[in-house]
Amino acid sequence: MLSNIRIVLVQTYHPGNIGASARAMKTMGLTDLVLVNPRCYPDSEASRLAAGAEDVVDGARVVTSLEEAVADCVQVVGASARLRSLPLPHFDEPEAMARELVSHAADDPVALVFGRERFGLTNDEIRCCSHQVSIPANPDYGILNLSQAVQVLAYETFKAWRLRPESEFRHSRPAEERQPTREQLDHFHAHLSRVMQASGFLTQPHARTEAQLQALFARAQPNRKELSLLRGLLRSLEESATGD
Structure with a gap:
């Protein structure tokens, strides 16, 4: 089921963040990485900062649009720290998001989407998502590095997978x-x-x-x-x- 959970990075500027995100993914059992128009890939800095997760970096798929990255997904959650006027469903707590994401991943691909280091996802990219999620943080300094945000949400997802009720996954849904x-x-x-x-x-x-x-x-x-x-x-x- 973890193989159905995809991490999507949109227009990553620093290749080191690709490697650090891959490392964050692998520690939580995630391996499906998709890169939307990265500035530099492949790159030795990405491999260096992967620190043992080079296989995730090397196996990453590169696409030209977010639509292509998530076309086969049944749930797409965009990570966003900014309040938006878009009326999409929003998860205030990553834990609640992770439980729902894992439930859908039992049968179909799902995705967690992360935007650019400096300004995140655009409104048009958020519209490609089915939900939004925010990571609660210090209101006076709530800035997370890209790979740190990946680590937090990957951890919540892995925890939800470990604690899932077995009864929910005995049979695939029609x-x-x-x-x-x-x-x-x-x-x-x-x-x-x-x-x-x-x-x-x-x-x-x-x-x-x-x-x-x-x-x-x-x-x-x-x-x-x-x-x-x-x-x-x-x-x-x-x-x-x-x-x-």
Whole structure:
């Protein structure tokens, strides 16, 4: 199950932070590392600071977008220290986040996403996530190094995995009851956007309206069967409009 838990680093500037993050991961049994447009990779500094976790660094996958990094994940949690106006579900406590993440990881890939060293994740990148999480810290100095943040959340995840109720993982959930992947949700939201525009509900791009609807479905967490039902409803509305 730990192999289904992915760490995603977005546009890491210092290659040493890749190695230190890999070390933090390996101490907690995590091995799936994805790098989104790193400034320098591969790099000897990353390997040096991995300090025994060079296999995690060497096995890292490099992609060009966060969407690509998390397309197959059913839950994507963005680590963010900043308060945001985006209405995504937010975990105030990493422990609660980790329990839910581990539960989903029993059947499908999930991801923890970390942004740039200097200013973290952009709002557009947060919109690629299903949830946000913050690490409680000293309000007068709550600054964590990237690899330190990875270590804290990796530890909470490993702890949740160790303490998980065995009864929850004796049988895999049926596919239709599991959460949709981010790619499936993206297709749904694109479909919803087309129907809203064709119906006249949206007469011009309304980023805020669409973001609020995305947040609504993120909170509702429809399973794959329910999402298929919603897609069927949208197709029916399209066919009805065409028939008229």
